[in-house]
Amino acid sequence: MRNILLIGILALTGCSNQAATSYQEYLLPEPAQQQIASPKAPLLMVEVELAPYLDVNGIVYRTSATEVVQAKQHAWAMDINEIVEQQTLALLRRQQQAFWPVELNPTLNLNQAHKLLLKLEKFNGSYSGNAEVAGQWLLLDESGVIIKGEQFAQSVALKQSGYQSLVLALNTALSQAIASIAPQL
Numbered sequence: 001m002r003n004i005l006l007i008g009i010l011a012l013t014g015c016s017n018q019a020a021t022s023y024q025e026y027l028l029p030e031p032a033q034q035q036i037a038s039p040k041a042p043l044l045m046v047e048v049e050l051a052p053y054l055d056v057n058g059i060v061y062r063t064s065a066t067e068v069v070q071a072k073q074h075a076w077a078m079d080i081n082e083i084v085e086q087q088t089l090a091l092l093r094r095q096q097q098a099f100w101p102v103e104l105n106p107t108l109n110l111n112q113a114h115k116l117l118l119k120l121e122k123f124n125g126s127y128s129g130n131a132e133v134a135g136q137w138l139l140l141d142e143s144g145v146i147i148k149g150e151q152f153a154q155s156v157a158l159k160q161s162g163y164q165s166l167v168l169a170l171n172t173a174l175s176q177a178i179a180s181i182a183p184q185l
Contacts, residue, residue, distance in 0.1 A: 024163060025077035026059065028087045028171045037093040037100050043113040044099030044185070046092065048085040051121050055081055059163055060124040062132070068124065074163040080123070084174065088118060091175055095182035114147070115140040116185070122153070123170060130155045131169030137181050148184060152177045 054060055057080075058070035076083060085103055092101040101116070102108060122134035133156075138149035154173040158165045 022073055024074050026074065026163065026167045027077045028083055028167065028174070031087070031090050031094055031175070033094045035093045036095070037097055039100050041098065041100040043108065043110060044092070044101045045104055045110050045113045045115045046085065046089055046101045047104060047115065047117050048081055048088060049117065049119045050081050050084070050123065051119075054120060054123050059166065061166075062124055062126045064127060071163065084118075084120065084123065087171070087174060088178060091178040092116075092182055092185075095179055096185050098185050112142050114142060115144075116181075118181075123174075125158075125166045125170075126155075128155075130157050131166055131173050133170060133173035133177050135177075139185060150184075152180055 053068060056070050057075045058072055059074045059076065060068055060070055062068050089101045089103060092099075099114065102110075102113075104110070117138045117140065118135065119137070120133065120135040122132040124132055126132050132154075134151070134153035136149060136151045139147045141147055154176045156169040156173040156176070158169050
């Protein structure tokens, strides 16, 4: 009787482990190229804002022209806003030399810093088989006056089906968007 109880407990434990492995968490991969910006350059405070439907734990997927869903079993490993902001900082440090991009930090004196505001309206998969990254960026001077800005939209085809491929395509689309912004700073 004791053996049967032990086998039952082990079987239940095995089933619970299988259910736990179906839940996946993702991060964007780190950029590979070398940093060219210098920490001695003027500071550029970078702030990322996500549309409310994107600022969620699950990866967002557009199922039609009018409907989006949030994955329940495929989620971001950290706050998606923080993931995108960190990736943006790393990419900007590798793609321009005019500024040293930093995140908002109360210990830094950012009174004289320019600000880059990146507003994302799309950062999702699509029923078309693409990853979509779209929004607008604004470069503000130290007084908050808009120096320049524009909209951007990138669409990258998934190499294969699945959320891992979607995350890699989202990373590529974000990299392309930042590559179009960086020379304008």
